[in-house]
Amino acid sequence: MSEPTIVYVPGDAGAVSLGAERVASAIVTFAQSQGRRIEVIRNGSRGLYWLEPLVEVVTLEGRVAYGPVLPGAASELLAAGMLDGAPHELRLGNIEEHDWLGNQQRLTAARVGVVDPANIDDYIAHGGYVGLSTALTLPPAEIVKLITQSGLRGRGGAAFPTGIKWQTVHDQQAAQKYIACNADEGDSGTFSDRMLMEGDPFALIEGMTIAARAVGANRGYIYLRVEYPHAARALAKALAVARQRGYLGGNIRDSGFSFDISVRLGAGAYICGEETSMLESLEGRRGEVRVRPPLPAIKGLFGQPTVVNNVVTLATVPVVLAKGAQFYQDFGVGRSRGTIPLQMAGNVKRGGLVERAFGLTVNQLVYDYGGGSATGRPVRAVQIGGPLGAYLPESEFDTPLEYEALSAKNALLGHGGVVVFDDSVDMARMARYALEFCAVESCGKCTPCRIGSTRGVELVDRILSDSGSRSADLALLDELCDTLFNGSLCGLGGMTPFPVRSALKHFREDFAR
Amino acid sequence: MLEILHTVQHELGCVPPEAVAPIAAALNLSRAEVHGVVSFYHHFREATPGRYVVQLCRAEACQSMDARATESRARQLLGVDYGGTTRDGRVTLEAVYCLGNCACAPSMMVNGELHGRVTPERFAEIAAEWGVRS
Numbered sequence: 001m002s003e004p005t006i007v008y009v010p011g012d013a014g015a016v017s018l019g020a021e022r023v024a025s026a027i028v029t030f031a032q033s034q035g036r037r038i039e040v041i042r043n044g045s046r047g048l049y050w051l052e053p054l055v056e057v058v059t060l061e062g063r064v065a066y067g068p069v070l071p072g073a074a075s076e077l078l079a080a081g082m083l084d085g086a087p088h089e090l091r092l093g094n095i096e097e098h099d100w101l102g103n104q105q106r107l108t109a110a111r112v113g114v115v116d117p118a119n120i121d122d123y124i125a126h127g128g129y130v131g132l133s134t135a136l137t138l139p140p141a142e143i144v145k146l147i148t149q150s151g152l153r154g155r156g157g158a159a160f161p162t163g164i165k166w167q168t169v170h171d172q173q174a175a176q177k178y179i180a181c182n183a184d185e186g187d188s189g190t191f192s193d194r195m196l197m198e199g200d201p202f203a204l205i206e207g208m209t210i211a212a213r214a215v216g217a218n219r220g221y222i223y224l225r226v227e228y229p230h231a232a233r234a235l236a237k238a239l240a241v242a243r244q245r246g247y248l249g250g251n252i253r254d255s256g257f258s259f260d261i262s263v264r265l266g267a268g269a270y271i272c273g274e275e276t277s278m279l280e281s282l283e284g285r286r287g288e289v290r291v292r293p294p295l296p297a298i299k300g301l302f303g304q305p306t307v308v309n310n311v312v313t314l315a316t317v318p319v320v321l322a323k324g325a326q327f328y329q330d331f332g333v334g335r336s337r338g339t340i341p342l343q344m345a346g347n348v349k350r351g352g353l354v355e356r357a358f359g360l361t362v363n364q365l366v367y368d369y370g371g372g373s374a375t376g377r378p379v380r381a382v383q384i385g386g387p388l389g390a391y392l393p394e395s396e397f398d399t400p401l402e403y404e405a406l407s408a409k410n411a412l413l414g415h416g417g418v419v420v421f422d423d424s425v426d427m428a429r430m431a432r433y434a435l436e437f438c439a440v441e442s443c444g445k446c447t448p449c450r451i452g453s454t455r456g457v458e459l460v461d462r463i464l465s466d467s468g469s470r471s472a473d474l475a476l477l478d479e480l481c482d483t484l485f486n487g488s489l490c491g492l493g494g495m496t497p498f499p500v501r502s503a504l505k506h507f508r509e510d511f512a513r
Numbered sequence: 514m515l516e517i518l519h520t521v522q523h524e525l526g527c528v529p530p531e532a533v534a535p536i537a538a539a540l541n542l543s544r545a546e547v548h549g550v551v552s553f554y555h556h557f558r559e560a561t562p563g564r565y566v567v568q569l570c571r572a573e574a575c576q577s578m579d580a581r582a583t584e585s586r587a588r589q590l591l592g593v594d595y596g597g598t599t600r601d602g603r604v605t606l607e608a609v610y611c612l613g614n615c616a617c618a619p620s621m622m623v624n625g626e627l628h629g630r631v632t633p634e635r636f637a638e639i640a641a642e643w644g645v646r647s
Contacts, residue, residue: 013612013613013614013627014614014616014617014627014629016627017614017617017620017627017628017629017630018617018629018630049616049617050616052617185613186610186611187611188572188573188574188575188610188611188615189572189573189574189615190611190613190615191613191614191615191616193613194613226519226556227609227611227612227613227622228613229625230627264515264516265515265516265519266515266554266556267515267518267519267554267555267556267557268554268555268556268609269553269554269555269556270610281515284514284515284540284550285514285546285550286549286550286553287553287554343615343616344616345574345615345616345618346573346574346575346577346578346615346618347577347578348616351615351616351617352616374578383573387572387573387610417574417615419573419574419577419615420577421577422577425577430573430576433573433576437572437610440610441610443553
């Protein structure tokens with residue numbers, strides 16, 4: 001009997017949201033009716049979301065992609081000979097030669113969409129666990145040194161140097177230390193954590209294991225947001241396989257080193273993406289932020305030294321160990337070293353995951369990759385870095401997407417999400433929303449955030465209703481932003497002024513309608 | 514504690530007020546502490562929801578694709594606001610802030626199943642599958 005034809009149908013949540021499940025079952029049904037043997041692999045997404053569901057068929061000339069294969073198009077495509085790589089207007093050929101993907105520098109997300117996320121052998125065949133093998137031959141302090149030299153900074157948003165954080169935990173004397181992975185990816189416009197966990201979960205597991213080895217931890221937690229059920233399933237599968245194959249648990253790969261990971265689900269609180277709030281939540285309490293110091297690296301989870309890193313940061317660690325600190329450091333500009341998986345979303349023609357060395361400009365991202373707005377109207381603004389990030393007008397689109405250049409513009413890169421808006425956007429309404437969001441998600445511990453956010457919403461309403469005190473109200477809003485910025489305990493209250501002030505600065509006309 | 518609450522909600526559809534005392538006793542905490550946790554997290558609800566729990570994303574990326582139009586259509590079709598359940602107990606409407614599907618906005622999750630590009634028309638089509646008539 002001949003070998004089965006291998007067909008990749010993404011199991012990625014985004015692809016599934018566009019009907020990938022129905023496409024997969026249409027393919028299976030068709031193959032059965034033809035008496036043809038196929039093997040359907042549910043891979044992650046390649047990140048070209050306007051082409052999802054993106055189906056790939058393995059043929060003699062390699063993987064041949066078709067997309068978008070929406071449920072309505074599946075039967076026609078199958079009849080046209082998709083399983084043999086036949087020509088069709090939706091045939092894209094080798095997707096890795098597609099400009100959009102070919103022009104990327106994928107290090108962290110290199111395997112996402114390529115491999116079977118549930119298959120550890122596939123992971124290993126694509127360079128997986130080389131980093132851990134290297135790490136197991138090094139003294140822990142050397143691993144920390146490599147991470148420091150690579151210039152890797154926290155990709156969750158705060159951009160704190162990862163090596164320094166690890167060094168602090170490494171230097172603590174404690175019987176118990178923890179690795180806590182922040183997978184509470186709550187920023188609108190971001191989905192790189194989700195794509196990684198769904199498409200290449202072993203990379204995160206390997207990264208956490210290396211971190212544990214480096215700092216002397218034997219217990220890890222992944223704090224996963226409840227809105228990500230697909231990622232939860234992918235992680236559960238991968239963790240079980242890793243344990244079964246000796247990559248987690250006692251005496252990993254006969255090294256004498258033990259480490260294991262559990263997943264803990266969040267419960268729909270944005271604030272739990274803030275690291276101390278996340279630790280409170282992991283301990284089973286309300287997710288109220290803690291006053292720092294002490295730093296989590298010194299007194300973190302259950303009072304013990306804890307590395308808290310984001311998914312992308314941890315999934316990048318194996319790259320540094322496998323290819324060397326210098327290799328990683330050679331990417332990027334200034335103090336932003338390496339690559340960043342940018343996520344382009346919202347009103348954009350070709351949205352998705354663009355991983356490149358730091359330094360790509362907003363223009364290049366939104367127009368060269370994105371192709372402008374989805375609606376075809378002029379692009380008016382982008383919001384970078386989630387709901388607490390600044391809005392930039394088109395006149396600032398030559399800004400490079402790296403930490404320092406953005407902070408010089410009173411903006412931030414955050415977790416790398418870029419949301420595109422066309423000219424129908426009402427920026428006063430977006431400023432009001434930023435304050436409303438802060439009010440909904442405030443943990444309530446500090447006054448500026450708890451009360452200030454609500455007062456801010458009322459102020460914007462008053463400004464928009466033009467009750468005669470507009471200029472005084474605008475000045476008061478500015479003062480309120482000062483209070484939030486300077487007086488809040490954490491980034492939620494402290495950074496809500498970014499979207500509000502940038503809207504006021506660049507789109508003032510929207511407040512005077 | 515969150516794990517217990519997740520399990521209770523998974524079984525019962527909510528964390529009813531009667532569940533607070535036994536959880537508190539089991540964890541050696543006060544009822545106030547347990548209630549504090551339940552009420553802190555948006556995900557936990559205290560009343561049984563409808564058969565279909567519809568979570569509409571309200572965040573920026575979805576707004577940029579006119580999620581507000583979908584939101585209006587949903588309210589009008591269901592006759593309820595966020596947090597409300599239709600009178601026949603069929604559908605509960607909830608607001609959610611980002612489902613991580615921002616390149617396929619607007620997004621909606623129904624009983625854990627994710628939907629992308631949910632225009633007002635698409636919402637009406639899906640709602641028809643729950644037996645909600647336009």
